[in-house]
Amino acid sequence: MVKWATVKQPATDEDIKRIEGFVGQKLPKDYVEWVKVYQGSIPGVYINVDGEPYTFDQLLSVSKEEGDTEDSNHIMGAFREMYLTDDSDPSLPKGFVPFALDGQNKWYCFDYRESNESPSIVLINWEAHYEDGPDYVVTYIRESFRELIDSLFYPST
Template structure:
């Protein structure tokens, strides 16, 4: 198990670009995520399946790009402004339009990783995946 490679990676991201996005969301991203986004901006992980602690399965389709002009991480700022989802900062997507996010609602230092279901409302829209970005990457496996 665990991550083997990233495909469809976009241009690299520097510390200054990451700092601007952190300032926009008023958070500090975890070091493991920053190291990953610098090298694999917008990339698709292989393998990309993961299990929730409750046994359900999920798919980590791609990292949300910092640089794509059509869809980039800053476009999700509206989500973090909603009172229900304040502190939920998306960094990835599944193939169905849902988001994989950092959950800063309870701690600013070490956000957990949650799934945001865009078809649900309120607390029903958020499901815990794991406790850290590295743990999510370690959970990835192939269905093949």
């Protein structure tokens, strides 16, 4: 079982509402309860995807302290990078909301393309272009945030 460190500044309901308004999606309830305690945590764990260990490095921040910027370690900063900057891939379909990093230029995202109520979890390779290889850019991970959390493990020593 993965041990998560609680953070100094828990996320608030206001933080969650601000992000939901910005990304245009309601965040899953199990995720919301998790990030209220563990936002920004760096567990240093893995998840098995089709026999391959994928790193799960860091939950993105939900709240921010006065004066902090919403950079790529914050949900809103990562979302901006995905969709709202000059470097964004214009062919990436709408419906992805980043919530974690893998440490290798990929974002774990909620995938709302099939369901606004219960998004699945995918990994987005943001250095690739969707139009060149959708299957390379988007990797299915799990059906829900709870399944993802329950599947995480520490690397063997």
